[in-house]
Amino acid sequence: MRWGRPVGHAPVYRPWVPLRYNRPIPTTVISFDIGQTLVELDLDFLALRLRQRGVEVAPGALAAASPGAWAHYDTLVDAGIGHPWRELMAALLTGAGIAQVEPLVDWLWEQQPTVNLFRRRIAPMVELAQDLRANGATLIVVSNSEGRLAELLTEIGLAELFAVIVDSGRLGIEKPDRRIFEHALATCGVTSHETPVHVGDSWSADIVGALDVGWRAIWYGRRVAPVDDPRVGVAPDAAAARATFERWGLL
Secondary structure: OOOOOOOOOOOOOOOOOOOOOOOOOEEOEEEEOOEOOOEEEOHHHHHHHHHHOOOOOOHHHHHHHHHHHHHHHHHHHHOOOOOOHHHHHHHHHHHOOOOOOHHHHHHHHHHOOOOOOEEEEOHHHHHHHHHHHHOOOEEEEEEOOOOOHHHHHHHOOOHHHOOEEEEHHHHOOOOOOHHHHHHHHHHHOOEEOOOOEEEEOOHHHHHHHHHHOOOEEEEEOOOOOOOOOOOEEEEOOHHHHHHHHHHOOOO
16 A cells, blocks of 8 residues: 555645654663563474474473473583583483484474574463553563574564564674673663663673663562562562562552
8 A cells, every 4th residue: 555645636735843752752662582581492293393393292291391401401501612502402302311412402493593492481471561552651562582583483482562673683893791781772662751671690790790781670570589679570470570570669
């Protein structure tokens, strides 16, 4: 469809009137990480992907192996290994009873940018995001990802929640670099009348990065610990995250 006046009709001239909405609209900007914050590893989908390679494994076996695999992942992260995705997947598949996992891990990693395994909604956190948006907040995404996060969020029906989706794989800057947060805030085109808030599961990437740029932060997930800083909310679950937003007057 082409925009313009209908063919054969004389143009209609109207007096110029200043637009009242040509300035940034004040709002509260709330930023979310994605992996392990709004979505998590989908074990059913992983079982389906393995089946496509001729490997049968029950989702229940993957679920049983998951705590040990994540414990291994946490140990590596604490040792300074930045993002041991392959090691997590190898421990998970081995724990589920699969032999010779290395070729499968290589294939899954190769496919990850276009067929992301982290796609299962964390329903209470998604509901919280929806409530914040309904309450007038502008939601954005600031995430370290592989470059196709917008496509994934569209595929799983979450993209419409966000005014801006900033994916480190496309921007070329990763959290905790303050520039990724500054870019996200500038790109969303609004003026935040409250200090922006970032929600994420990684202390080093999400919380340190948000605090460095002058934002508040909510540390969410299974690895949180007490923090003596009024700028930081600690949320082991969605209920605690919601309570922090309520305490800050944002819900």
